Amino acid sequence: MALDSKIPDGPIADKWTKYKFGLKLVNPSNKRKYDIIVVGTGLAGAAAAASLAELGYNVKAFTYHDSPRRAHSIAAQGGINAAKNYQNDGDSVYRLFYDTVKGGDYRAREANVHRLAEVSVNIIDQCVAQGVPFAREYGGLLSNRSFGGTQVSRTFYARGQTGQQLLLGAYSAMSRQVAAGKVKLYTRTEMLDLVVEDGKARGIVTRNLITGKIESHSGHAVLLCTGGYGNVFYLSTNAMACNVTAAWRAHKKGAYFANPCFTQIHPTCIPVSGEYQSKLTLMSESLRNDGRIWVPLKAGDSRPPADIPEDERDYFLERKYPSFGNLVPRDVASRNAKYVCDEGRGVGSSKLAVYMDFADAIKRDSQKTIEARYGNLFEMYEKITGEDPYTSPMRIYPAVHYTMGGLWVDYNLMTTVKGLYALGEANFSDHGANRLGASALMQGLADGYFVIPYTLGDYLATIGHQDKISPEHAAFKESEAIVTERINKLLSINGKFTVDEIHRKLGLVIWDYCGMSRSAEGLTKAKKMVQELKHQFWTDVKVVGTNEELNITLEKALRVADFIELGELMIDDALNRNESCGGHFREESEVDGEAKRDDENYSYVAAWEYTGENQPESLHKEQLTFEYAKPSQRSYK
Amino acid sequence: MNLNLHIWRQKNKDTKGKMVSYQVNDINEEMSFLEMLDVLNEDLLRKGDDPVAFDHDCREGICGACSMVINGRPHGPTRTTTCQLHMRYFNSGDNVYIEPWRAGSFPVLKDLTVDRSAFDRIIQAGGFVSVNTGSAPDANEIPIGKEIADEAFNSATCIGCGACVAACKNASASLFVSAKISQLAMLPQGAAERKRRAESMIAQMDAEGFGACTNTGACAAECPKSIDLTNIAQMNREFIGAKLTSELV
Ligand SMILES: Cc1cc2nc3c(=O)[nH]c(=O)nc-3n(C[C@H](O)[C@H](O)[C@H](O)COP(=O)(O)OP(=O)(O)OC[C@H]3O[C@@H](n4cnc5c(N)ncnc54)[C@H](O)[C@@H]3O)c2cc1C
Ligand code: SF4
Ligand code: FES
Numbered sequence: 019m020a021l022d023s024k025i026p027d028g029p030i031a032d033k034w035t036k037y038k039f040g041l042k043l044v045n046p047s048n049k050r051k052y053d054i055i056v057v058g059t060g061l062a063g064a065a066a067a068a069s070l071a072e073l074g075y076n077v078k079a080f081t082y083h084d085s086p087r088r089a090h091s092i093a094a095q096g097g098i099n100a101a102k103n104y105q106n107d108g109d110s111v112y113r114l115f116y117d118t119v120k121g122g123d124y125r126a127r128e129a130n131v132h133r134l135a136e137v138s139v140n141i142i143d144q145c146v147a148q149g150v151p152f153a154r155e156y157g158g159l160l161s162n163r164s165f166g167g168t169q170v171s172r173t174f175y176a177r178g179q180t181g182q183q184l185l186l187g188a189y190s191a192m193s194r195q196v197a198a199g200k201v202k203l204y205t206r207t208e209m210l211d212l213v214v215e216d217g218k219a220r221g222i223v224t225r226n227l228i229t230g231k232i233e234s235h236s237g238h239a240v241l242l243c244t245g246g247y248g249n250v251f252y253l254s255t256n257a258m259a260c261n262v263t264a265a266w267r268a269h270k271k272g273a274y275f276a277n278p279c280f281t282q283i284h285p286t287c288i289p290v291s292g293e294y295q296s297k298l299t300l301m302s303e304s305l306r307n308d309g310r311i312w313v314p315l316k317a318g319d320s321r322p323p324a325d326i327p328e329d330e331r332d333y334f335l336e337r338k339y340p341s342f343g344n345l346v347p348r349d350v351a352s353r354n355a356k357y358v359c360d361e362g363r364g365v366g367s368s369k370l371a372v373y374m375d376f377a378d379a380i381k382r383d384s385q386k387t388i389e390a391r392y393g394n395l396f397e398m399y400e401k402i403t404g405e406d407p408y409t410s411p412m413r414i415y416p417a418v419h420y421t422m423g424g425l426w427v428d429y430n431l432m433t434t435v436k437g438l439y440a441l442g443e444a445n446f447s448d449h450g451a452n453r454l455g456a457s458a459l460m461q462g463l464a465d466g467y468f469v470i471p472y473t474l475g476d477y478l479a480t481i482g483h484q485d486k487i488s489p490e491h492a493a494f495k496e497s498e499a500i501v502t503e504r505i506n507k508l509l510s511i512n513g514k515f516t517v518d519e520i521h522r523k524l525g526l527v528i529w530d531y532c533g534m535s536r537s538a539e540g541l542t543k544a545k546k547m548v549q550e551l552k553h554q555f556w557t558d559v560k561v562v563g564t565n566e567e568l569n570i571t572l573e574k575a576l577r578v579a580d581f582i583e584l585g586e587l588m589i590d591d592a593l594n595r596n597e598s599c600g601g602h603f604r605e606e607s608e609v610d611g612e613a614k615r616d617d618e619n620y621s622y623v624a625a626w627e628y629t630g631e632n633q634p635e636s637l638h639k640e641q642l643t644f645e646y647a648k649p650s651q652r653s654y655k
Numbered sequence: 656m657n658l659n660l661h662i663w664r665q666k667n668k669d670t671k672g673k674m675v676s677y678q679v680n681d682i683n684e685e686m687s688f689l690e691m692l693d694v695l696n697e698d699l700l701r702k703g704d705d706p707v708a709f710d711h712d713c714r715e716g717i718c719g720a721c722s723m724v725i726n727g728r729p730h731g732p733t734r735t736t737t738c739q740l741h742m743r744y745f746n747s748g749d750n751v752y753i754e755p756w757r758a759g760s761f762p763v764l765k766d767l768t769v770d771r772s773a774f775d776r777i778i779q780a781g782g783f784v785s786v787n788t789g790s791a792p793d794a795n796e797i798p799i800g801k802e803i804a805d806e807a808f809n810s811a812t813c814i815g816c817g818a819c820v821a822a823c824k825n826a827s828a829s830l831f832v833s834a835k836i837s838q839l840a841m842l843p844q845g846a847a848e849r850k851r852r853a854e855s856m857i858a859q860m861d862a863e864g865f866g867a868c869t870n871t872g873a874c875a876a877e878c879p880k881s882i883d884l885t886n887i888a889q890m891n892r893e894f895i896g897a898k899l900t901s902e903l904v
Contacts, residue, residue: 069789072788088719092719102795144788147790149784151811151842152804154804158800176808190784193778194779257713294693299715402739404685516701562700
């Protein structure tokens, strides 16, 4: 199938407005005849469920959590961007658009990004109206900060808990619709398959996580708002249960998966302290505004940091990138931390860490000022490590944080399966090869509040309300049988390896060969290793208990099985893209250690089509054109 | 370090549970409490036994999923969430008693996992501002003093974990409910519905079977997010205000 991105014609600033006018509308009294399935109730899902219910559609919303308030979105710290230009510092919709396309290293679609920047201003209005307590100035107006090295202050925040406050806002809006009877909420219910019939998404098959019951739910459209796949790496800053299953099942039913190798590695996380480590904790990007990053000049120097004199320290980011210094983009900061550790200059017991030092900032601005800025982050660091960052530097190391890749969607957010949409981190759309800080919250809410309520109506009006099948239809029964068979298979293997053991091995392979630095040789090796792990999993994994109970091992096993397959596709994608762009660094494509993008050959979205069990996936290319933000090689020197 | 764990095991909602003892060895003091339980679960799995089920997700103190009573205290000996408790607070040879939240309105689903959907239903009863998507005025149209915004934020940091209920001898949900009522009552955006909100959220709290508040303060003492008791006072004022006017009409 040829990819049609459905980008509207016309000047970029008018595209969305004109397009909205051309979309078909569903008559208000007909909206209640449509059933919409929303999988995932994080920022994207809760926003979509609430907004669609307000319009009058019947929404069924699903989450594997015990409450929508637990979604991974809750953990976002830093803030949310919006082109309000409240600070009068030269921001505009166009500048946010431009920064996002450039930050994504020219691998995102211009039209989508411009729309995102346009609706960003409405998001802030909506959230404030819901009672989201953003930070304010003494005069009572909203406060902003600059985030991730941007030149303007456009980030809105609620202390270090922006994601929490935004999610609770969306959750409250959805709760209001639950009370109104327009949203039916299914908690502790996991989608395990997508049902496609006559080329259209018809519904989903779920497992009740308490009773194990397998059930079918049918609707006129299915929205996947199921988050990112960073946990393919086992260790990441994502919540423990984040997984790719919903997206992967949809992929196997015809939804193309775009740019799977585009993953973001965040430079400032608390380093791994041992084998038992279950997840990694992010230290907000904002710390780099005041923290100076360094390692000892000499390899193997294991003196405590205070004993290392100034002239025996290497402030490597300031040295290599004098104009941006410690504020270089995430991918550049991460890669350089890896390089100095590879040279044997890492610090701490694992030697896989660098220092982030606040001594100079405290001397300059006083401890009180630093405390007011980062108090809660310093406290969190101390809780986890038992060390006091006011008196000795923090130890940090990069960790997987976000996935730019995801299900391919057109301008309507529709995947390559009709009636199946992907919103939020689950789609690939707006961040190209690298996401700027504070832009994921913006995108999730833009998709849910302000894009899907318009674009979905066009599809529904086209198909009509009678175009729906019953959950008793053979297509659902077939899907239920496949899900049940898969579960029974997992329960019957009774091998020697625990699910976590295999997952940890998978994570290491992906981290080592498809992480911060990638090469054809390494990737080829990794592909074989992942295939071996797949075999090991399906012949030698140990899953105890039964289906008909709360079974935490079975839940994990179903997710890890899909991560393994995704891992292989990530490797294929990374192998195919023989250029360095954004978070994807190919060792074959560099100049003086810096990434070299290849616009001539790789200015496209790589969308992968599933072609059958153990078959190579086939690649479809969506060519990208840049009419406004003209590609230039990034330089931070 | 080596520890003697005593853990509540209960197959499902309908069966009776009991405390079961396990030994874990070579626990590193840098581990989090949940990582220590991961070690136990891997051991159990290798033996073919059922691992201990417990709720958790973010493991950084913000999602509110983790929920264990450790040696008699919700979330254990420090004022954090269970996931942020580290093993450096324990000594080799300690006996550690681990139980689920105990409250009639939070039925045990399995082992340490309880059903907290009552909290969702209380929010559904009125924990929102009635504003449809797209109908909001400009965000800076209504200035809100920094002090008020900060106070509202303090109430809004509640993570819905339920430790307050587990700590209370009456199993009252007052701290949780009052945090939301106060947050929205303080903000101009929430003002229009404040009376209705207080009445219906409190009615739902009662309908869910949570106990009455007798001001012992146990909830605030164990709350990992330092939600203050003044929220409960504010809730009572809102409620009385609402009742007074309700009777007038
Ligand atoms: C530590 C951290 C800090 C961050 N800070 C920022 C920040 O400051 N600014 C910013 O812009 N971004 C930040 N991000 C990124 C941002 O938080 C996420 O990208 C965003 O919240 C994702 O939202 P979402 O709605 O797409 O998915 P999620 O919030 O992950 O929600 C996914 C939902 O899908 C459900 N689900 C998934 N699969 C299934 C299934 N099979 N069946 C049923 N339900 C399912 C889950 O239960 C959940 O409800 C941060 C991320 C991390 C890890
Ligand atoms: S008030 Fe405190 S203890 Fe109670 S649910 Fe909220 S955060 Fe948890
Ligand atoms: S696991 Fe999220 S708060 Fe403890």
